[in-house]
Amino acid sequence: MKLSLPPKSKSPRSPLWIAGFSLVELLTAMAVTSMLMIALFSLVGQSSTNYRISQRKVTTLADLRSLFHFMDNDLSSRLEGTRFFLRTNPAQQSEFCFIRTRDSQESNATGDLMACVYYISFSADDRNSSSPKLFRRTLSGAATQQLLDGGQTAPFPSYDPATDDPIAYNILNFQVIGQQRDAKGNWQTWNPQLETTPERIEITLDLIDDFTAQRLNTESQWLALSRSTDLKQREAVKRHVHRIVLNP
Numbered sequence: 001m002k003l004s005l006p007p008k009s010k011s012p013r014s015p016l017w018i019a020g021f022s023l024v025e026l027l028t029a030m031a032v033t034s035m036l037m038i039a040l041f042s043l044v045g046q047s048s049t050n051y052r053i054s055q056r057k058v059t060t061l062a063d064l065r066s067l068f069h070f071m072d073n074d075l076s077s078r079l080e081g082t083r084f085f086l087r088t089n090p091a092q093q094s095e096f097c098f099i100r101t102r103d104s105q106e107s108n109a110t111g112d113l114m115a116c117v118y119y120i121s122f123s124a125d126d127r128n129s130s131s132p133k134l135f136r137r138t139l140s141g142a143a144t145q146q147l148l149d150g151g152q153t154a155p156f157p158s159y160d161p162a163t164d165d166p167i168a169y170n171i172l173n174f175q176v177i178g179q180q181r182d183a184k185g186n187w188q189t190w191n192p193q194l195e196t197t198p199e200r201i202e203i204t205l206d207l208i209d210d211f212t213a214q215r216l217n218t219e220s221q222w223l224a225l226s227r228s229t230d231l232k233q234r235e236a237v238k239r240h241v242h243r244i245v246l247n248p
Helices: 023-076 141-153 219-227
Strands: 085-088 094-101 113-124 130-138 165-169 171-181 187-189 200-208 237-245
Touching: 023 094, 023 165, 023 200, 023 237, 094 141, 094 171, 113 141, 130 171, 130 219, 165 200, 171 219, 171 237
Parallel strands: none
Antiparallel strands: 085 094, 094 113, 113 130, 130 165, 171 187, 171 200, 200 237
Protein backbone atom coordinates (compact mmCIF):
# COMPACT_ATOMS: atom_id res chain seq x y z
CA MET A 1 0.00 0.00 0.00
CA LYS A 2 1.31 3.45 -1.01
CA LEU A 3 1.16 6.35 1.37
CA SER A 4 0.75 9.90 -0.02
CA LEU A 5 2.43 12.85 1.72
CA PRO A 6 0.34 15.90 2.49
CA PRO A 7 1.13 19.01 0.44
CA LYS A 8 3.71 21.47 1.83
CA SER A 9 2.20 24.12 3.98
CA LYS A 10 2.65 27.77 2.87
CA SER A 11 2.86 29.03 6.40
CA PRO A 12 4.54 32.39 7.28
CA ARG A 13 7.50 30.36 8.49
CA SER A 14 8.06 28.82 5.08
CA PRO A 15 11.32 29.90 3.29
CA LEU A 16 9.23 30.90 0.26
CA TRP A 17 7.62 33.69 2.29
CA ILE A 18 10.55 35.10 4.26
CA ALA A 19 12.87 35.54 1.24
CA GLY A 20 11.22 38.77 -0.12
CA PHE A 21 10.08 42.25 1.06
CA SER A 22 6.59 43.31 1.81
CA LEU A 23 4.94 46.25 0.01
CA VAL A 24 5.12 48.34 3.17
CA GLU A 25 8.89 47.76 3.44
CA LEU A 26 9.42 48.76 -0.19
CA LEU A 27 7.40 51.95 0.21
CA THR A 28 9.29 52.84 3.40
CA ALA A 29 12.66 52.31 1.67
CA MET A 30 11.59 54.46 -1.28
CA ALA A 31 10.43 57.26 1.04
CA VAL A 32 13.73 57.25 2.96
CA THR A 33 15.73 57.23 -0.28
CA SER A 34 13.70 60.13 -1.64
CA MET A 35 14.31 62.22 1.48
CA LEU A 36 18.05 61.50 1.29
CA MET A 37 18.15 62.51 -2.39
CA ILE A 38 16.24 65.73 -1.69
CA ALA A 39 18.65 66.61 1.11
CA LEU A 40 21.63 65.87 -1.17
CA PHE A 41 20.29 67.98 -4.06
CA SER A 42 19.53 70.82 -1.63
CA LEU A 43 23.09 70.72 -0.31
CA VAL A 44 24.57 70.69 -3.81
CA GLY A 45 22.29 73.54 -4.88
CA GLN A 46 23.25 75.65 -1.88
CA SER A 47 26.94 74.97 -2.51
CA SER A 48 26.55 76.06 -6.14
CA THR A 49 24.77 79.26 -5.06
CA ASN A 50 27.50 80.07 -2.54
CA TYR A 51 30.14 79.43 -5.20
CA ARG A 52 28.45 81.76 -7.70
CA ILE A 53 28.13 84.50 -5.06
CA SER A 54 31.79 84.08 -4.12
CA GLN A 55 32.85 84.25 -7.77
CA ARG A 56 30.80 87.41 -8.32
CA LYS A 57 32.41 89.03 -5.29
CA VAL A 58 35.89 88.09 -6.54
CA THR A 59 35.14 89.55 -9.97
CA THR A 60 33.72 92.71 -8.42
CA LEU A 61 36.80 93.13 -6.24
CA ALA A 62 39.07 92.69 -9.27
CA ASP A 63 37.10 95.40 -11.11
CA LEU A 64 37.50 97.72 -8.13
CA ARG A 65 41.23 97.20 -7.96
CA SER A 66 41.61 97.90 -11.66
CA LEU A 67 39.57 101.09 -11.34
CA PHE A 68 41.55 102.42 -8.38
CA HIS A 69 44.82 101.56 -10.07
CA PHE A 70 43.69 103.63 -13.06
CA MET A 71 42.73 106.56 -10.81
CA ASP A 72 46.04 106.30 -8.93
CA ASN A 73 47.94 106.68 -12.20
CA ASP A 74 45.71 109.55 -13.29
CA LEU A 75 46.16 111.52 -10.08
CA SER A 76 49.88 110.80 -9.81
CA SER A 77 50.46 113.15 -12.76
CA ARG A 78 48.37 115.96 -11.25
CA LEU A 79 49.94 119.38 -11.80
CA GLU A 80 51.21 120.85 -8.54
CA GLY A 81 49.82 124.17 -7.38
CA THR A 82 46.60 123.90 -9.38
CA ARG A 83 43.09 123.83 -8.01
CA PHE A 84 41.38 120.58 -7.03
CA PHE A 85 37.63 120.76 -7.77
CA LEU A 86 35.34 118.72 -5.48
CA ARG A 87 31.58 118.94 -5.06
CA THR A 88 28.42 116.90 -4.38
CA ASN A 89 25.69 116.80 -7.04
CA PRO A 90 21.92 116.84 -6.36
CA ALA A 91 21.88 113.02 -6.29
CA GLN A 92 24.37 113.15 -3.38
CA GLN A 93 27.15 111.65 -5.50
CA SER A 94 30.64 113.14 -5.53
CA GLU A 95 32.28 114.79 -8.53
CA PHE A 96 35.84 116.00 -8.82
CA CYS A 97 38.17 117.56 -11.36
CA PHE A 98 41.91 118.21 -11.51
CA ILE A 99 44.58 119.31 -13.97
CA ARG A 100 47.33 116.91 -14.91
CA THR A 101 50.22 116.63 -17.31
CA ARG A 102 49.35 114.86 -20.51
CA ASP A 103 50.94 111.57 -21.51
CA SER A 104 53.02 111.80 -24.66
CA GLN A 105 51.49 108.48 -25.76
CA GLU A 106 48.00 109.95 -26.00
CA SER A 107 47.18 110.28 -29.66
CA ASN A 108 44.79 113.20 -29.15
CA ALA A 109 47.33 115.38 -27.38
CA THR A 110 46.61 119.08 -27.89
CA GLY A 111 49.11 120.49 -25.42
CA ASP A 112 51.09 119.52 -22.37
CA LEU A 113 48.17 119.73 -19.93
CA MET A 114 44.69 118.28 -19.67
CA ALA A 115 41.86 118.39 -17.13
CA CYS A 116 40.05 115.25 -15.98
CA VAL A 117 36.53 115.14 -14.57
CA TYR A 118 35.13 112.13 -12.69
CA TYR A 119 31.39 111.93 -12.12
CA ILE A 120 28.42 109.53 -11.79
CA SER A 121 25.46 109.59 -14.14
CA PHE A 122 22.65 107.33 -15.36
CA SER A 123 22.77 106.37 -19.01
CA ALA A 124 20.86 103.93 -21.18
CA ASP A 125 22.08 100.37 -21.62
CA ASP A 126 19.41 99.48 -24.17
CA ARG A 127 15.87 100.54 -25.01
CA ASN A 128 14.40 99.14 -21.78
CA SER A 129 17.01 99.73 -19.09
CA SER A 130 19.54 102.21 -17.75
CA SER A 131 22.18 102.08 -15.04
CA PRO A 132 24.54 104.41 -13.16
CA LYS A 133 28.13 104.54 -14.39
CA LEU A 134 31.33 106.31 -13.44
CA PHE A 135 32.43 108.60 -16.26
CA ARG A 136 35.76 110.23 -16.95
CA ARG A 137 35.78 113.34 -19.13
CA THR A 138 38.97 114.90 -20.49
CA LEU A 139 38.96 118.58 -21.41
CA SER A 140 40.68 120.04 -24.43
CA GLY A 141 43.79 122.17 -24.14
CA ALA A 142 41.78 125.37 -24.52
CA ALA A 143 39.25 124.38 -21.85
CA THR A 144 42.07 123.35 -19.53
CA GLN A 145 43.73 126.72 -20.00
CA GLN A 146 40.48 128.44 -19.05
CA LEU A 147 40.47 126.53 -15.75
CA LEU A 148 44.03 127.61 -15.10
CA ASP A 149 43.23 131.22 -15.89
CA GLY A 150 40.14 131.15 -13.65
CA GLY A 151 42.09 129.90 -10.64
CA GLN A 152 39.99 129.56 -7.48
CA THR A 153 37.02 131.31 -9.11
CA ALA A 154 36.79 128.97 -12.11
CA PRO A 155 33.44 127.12 -12.28
CA PHE A 156 33.22 123.35 -12.18
CA PRO A 157 33.61 122.08 -15.77
CA SER A 158 30.57 120.88 -17.66
CA TYR A 159 30.21 117.30 -18.90
CA ASP A 160 27.90 115.16 -21.00
CA PRO A 161 27.34 111.42 -20.37
CA ALA A 162 26.01 111.10 -23.92
CA THR A 163 29.50 111.75 -25.29
CA ASP A 164 31.84 110.89 -22.40
CA ASP A 165 33.23 107.41 -21.90
CA PRO A 166 32.22 105.32 -18.85
CA ILE A 167 35.09 103.64 -17.02
CA ALA A 168 33.07 101.66 -14.43
CA TYR A 169 29.57 100.18 -14.46
CA ASN A 170 26.87 99.26 -11.93
CA ILE A 171 27.86 102.00 -9.47
CA LEU A 172 25.55 102.42 -6.46
CA ASN A 173 27.50 105.00 -4.51
CA PHE A 174 30.52 107.22 -5.18
CA GLN A 175 31.76 109.45 -2.37
CA VAL A 176 34.99 111.45 -2.29
CA ILE A 177 36.29 113.28 0.79
CA GLY A 178 39.29 115.59 0.74
CA GLN A 179 41.61 115.34 3.74
CA GLN A 180 44.53 117.31 5.14
CA ARG A 181 46.67 117.12 8.26
CA ASP A 182 46.19 119.47 11.16
CA ALA A 183 48.96 121.03 13.25
CA LYS A 184 49.32 117.78 15.22
CA GLY A 185 49.60 115.66 12.10
CA ASN A 186 46.13 114.12 12.35
CA TRP A 187 43.92 113.75 9.28
CA GLN A 188 40.90 116.02 9.11
CA THR A 189 38.32 116.89 6.47
CA TRP A 190 39.54 119.37 3.90
CA ASN A 191 37.60 122.60 3.44
CA PRO A 192 37.01 123.26 -0.29
CA GLN A 193 36.34 126.93 0.46
CA LEU A 194 39.98 127.48 1.42
CA GLU A 195 42.54 128.23 -1.27
CA THR A 196 44.42 125.03 -0.51
CA THR A 197 44.62 121.55 -1.99
CA PRO A 198 43.78 118.38 -0.05
CA GLU A 199 46.78 116.24 0.78
CA ARG A 200 44.84 113.08 0.00
CA ILE A 201 41.36 111.97 -1.00
CA GLU A 202 39.32 109.14 0.44
CA ILE A 203 37.10 107.38 -2.09
CA THR A 204 34.17 105.18 -1.06
CA LEU A 205 32.65 103.21 -3.90
CA ASP A 206 29.79 100.69 -3.91
CA LEU A 207 29.03 98.59 -6.96
CA ILE A 208 27.21 95.38 -7.78
CA ASP A 209 27.90 92.46 -10.09
CA ASP A 210 26.40 92.07 -13.56
CA PHE A 211 24.01 89.29 -12.48
CA THR A 212 22.34 91.53 -9.91
CA ALA A 213 22.40 94.54 -12.25
CA GLN A 214 20.33 92.65 -14.83
CA ARG A 215 17.38 92.70 -12.42
CA LEU A 216 17.46 96.51 -12.08
CA ASN A 217 15.97 98.39 -15.01
CA THR A 218 14.98 101.81 -13.70
CA GLU A 219 16.67 104.58 -11.77
CA SER A 220 14.21 104.17 -8.87
CA GLN A 221 15.19 100.50 -8.50
CA TRP A 222 18.87 101.41 -8.34
CA LEU A 223 18.20 104.12 -5.77
CA ALA A 224 16.10 101.74 -3.66
CA LEU A 225 18.96 99.24 -3.53
CA SER A 226 21.54 101.91 -2.72
CA ARG A 227 19.44 103.04 0.27
CA SER A 228 18.43 99.58 1.45
CA THR A 229 19.75 98.25 4.76
CA ASP A 230 18.52 94.69 4.14
CA LEU A 231 21.60 92.45 4.37
CA LYS A 232 20.16 89.88 1.96
CA GLN A 233 19.46 92.54 -0.67
CA ARG A 234 22.95 93.98 -0.26
CA GLU A 235 24.88 90.71 -0.32
CA ALA A 236 25.89 91.39 -3.92
CA VAL A 237 27.05 94.94 -3.11
CA LYS A 238 30.80 95.38 -2.73
CA ARG A 239 32.07 98.41 -0.83
CA HIS A 240 35.66 99.51 -0.99
CA VAL A 241 37.42 102.49 0.56
CA HIS A 242 40.58 103.71 -1.13
CA ARG A 243 42.89 106.59 -0.21
CA ILE A 244 45.07 108.39 -2.74
CA VAL A 245 47.81 110.81 -1.71
CA LEU A 246 47.92 113.92 -3.91
CA ASN A 247 50.89 115.94 -4.99
CA PRO A 248 51.48 119.07 -2.87
